[in-house]
Amino acid sequence: MTKKVLKFGGTSVGTIERIQHVASIVKKEHLAGNNVVVIVSAMAGKTNELIKLSKEISDKFSKRELDVLLSSGEQVTSALLAGALIKLNIKAKSLLNWQIPILTEGEHSNARITNMNVEKINEHLNEKEVVIIPGFQGITKSADITTIGRGGSDATAVAVAKLLNADTCDIYTDVDGVYSTDPNKIPVAKKIDKISYDEMLELSSLGAKVIQSSAVQTAMMYDIPLEVKSTFTERKGTKIFNQENIDYTKSVTGVAYSKDDAKITLIGVEDRPGVAANIFEPLSKAQINVDMVIQNISSDQKTTDVTFTVKRDDVDKTKEILKEKSEIKYKDIIHNDKVAKVSIVGAGMVSTPGVTYKMFRGLSDEKINILAISTSEIKLSVIIDENNTLNAVKKLHTIFDLD
Numbered sequence: 001m002t003k004k005v006l007k008f009g010g011t012s013v014g015t016i017e018r019i020q021h022v023a024s025i026v027k028k029e030h031l032a033g034n035n036v037v038v039i040v041s042a043m044a045g046k047t048n049e050l051i052k053l054s055k056e057i058s059d060k061f062s063k064r065e066l067d068v069l070l071s072s073g074e075q076v077t078s079a080l081l082a083g084a085l086i087k088l089n090i091k092a093k094s095l096l097n098w099q100i101p102i103l104t105e106g107e108h109s110n111a112r113i114t115n116m117n118v119e120k121i122n123e124h125l126n127e128k129e130v131v132i133i134p135g136f137q138g139i140t141k142s143a144d145i146t147t148i149g150r151g152g153s154d155a156t157a158v159a160v161a162k163l164l165n166a167d168t169c170d171i172y173t174d175v176d177g178v179y180s181t182d183p184n185k186i187p188v189a190k191k192i193d194k195i196s197y198d199e200m201l202e203l204s205s206l207g208a209k210v211i212q213s214s215a216v217q218t219a220m221m222y223d224i225p226l227e228v229k230s231t232f233t234e235r236k237g238t239k240i241f242n243q244e245n246i247d248y249t250k251s252v253t254g255v256a257y258s259k260d261d262a263k264i265t266l267i268g269v270e271d272r273p274g275v276a277a278n279i280f281e282p283l284s285k286a287q288i289n290v291d292m293v294i295q296n297i298s299s300d301q302k303t304t305d306v307t308f309t310v311k312r313d314d315v316d317k318t319k320e321i322l323k324e325k326s327e328i329k330y331k332d333i334i335h336n337d338k339v340a341k342v343s344i345v346g347a348g349m350v351s352t353p354g355v356t357y358k359m360f361r362g363l364s365d366e367k368i369n370i371l372a373i374s375t376s377e378i379k380l381s382v383i384i385d386e387n388n389t390l391n392a393v394k395k396l397h398t399i400f401d402l403d
């Protein structure tokens, strides 16, 4: 018998009518003879609403209590979907994390799923019941509720699929697959039929929120094929799997962007060995992730400027740390958080010369200034002024034949 994990995102369960529609999809899969485990998100907007409530209490709201609060959104939809299935005469049961349990490790709001009592779920499946599990959460060994990062229901689905040894893991969402770029922003975006784990991981890490990056990472690690498909149409979705089976006809597969970064420049830094290490060591100790780094040529052989990017949320903390460290000497520190990171991703880039040049020329034709650059084997990212984001995405989409 086929074991299927189906995950439904926030928009898919955003209203009672939509939950009833999701129930009809689940019913069909169940009546086709499959063992079905469903992972649900909170209703669209619910998690943000709960965060807002916590901020009304305090902007330093306890992280433990925030997880208790946020996990409630998914628990509501689990029960509503179970109820909708029961109304359709399907045996269904919601199982909360502590009832299974699903175990997590790591800090509040950013934990990861490490294990789950598979037996408990199998018991219900053997009783021909549909099992519904709230996504985005788990409990620690000491029974505290933890959430696993925004968009984390995707990661729950993949972890459950892995631990249950499921045959398929379908990510149902509000678009009918992974596109060459966000189809809601760039309507000429094209659907990708199949994509490798590596490319999907880059795209989602660089801003394509259609599937959460840590979910892709787990799927890649354990070779769990995924399919992203629509809750609202029956069109074929996008398959995400091992790249050996894919032909690359294009150098670039997709364009992603995010507005999560900020650029920091230290002006007039001493130009001698050990300075860069002095700057970045305390940042790493404070768990601040530095993405791109540029060091300008020193014109007087004594001082130089160092520019780097961090997450926007980390700007204040970064500046504070650098100001505190007396061994780091510089004239001034400035930051710019009105920037965007625009990236092209494609496994075909490895074998195509001239991609870098083509990207830079395209941006310069649009009079877009590049503030920082970073590359890997299958991606090229630039930092630009935030106002130019959609222009840049459109241009790159066109010049790399993706329209």
Ligand code: ADP
Pocket (backbone or CB within 6 Å): 008, 009, 010, 011, 012, 041, 151, 172, 173, 174, 175, 177, 178, 179, 180, 181, 182, 183, 184, 185, 207, 208, 209, 210, 211, 254
């Ligand atoms: P869910 O609530 O189902 O988890 P999300 O809102 O997290 O859905 O992700 C789906 C959204 O991702 C789409 O509505 C779309 O706007 C956005 N998106 C961004 N980049 C892409 C892309 N490359 N392909 C498809 N969708 C994308």
Ligand code: ASP
Pocket (backbone or CB within 6 Å): 009, 010, 041, 042, 047, 048, 073, 135, 136, 149, 150, 151, 152, 153, 154
């Ligand atoms: N509800 C959570 C969020 O909005 C998790 C999810 O939807 O995947 O981030």
Ligand code: MG
Pocket (backbone or CB within 6 Å): 009, 151, 154, 209, 210, 211, 212
């Ligand atoms: Mg999502």
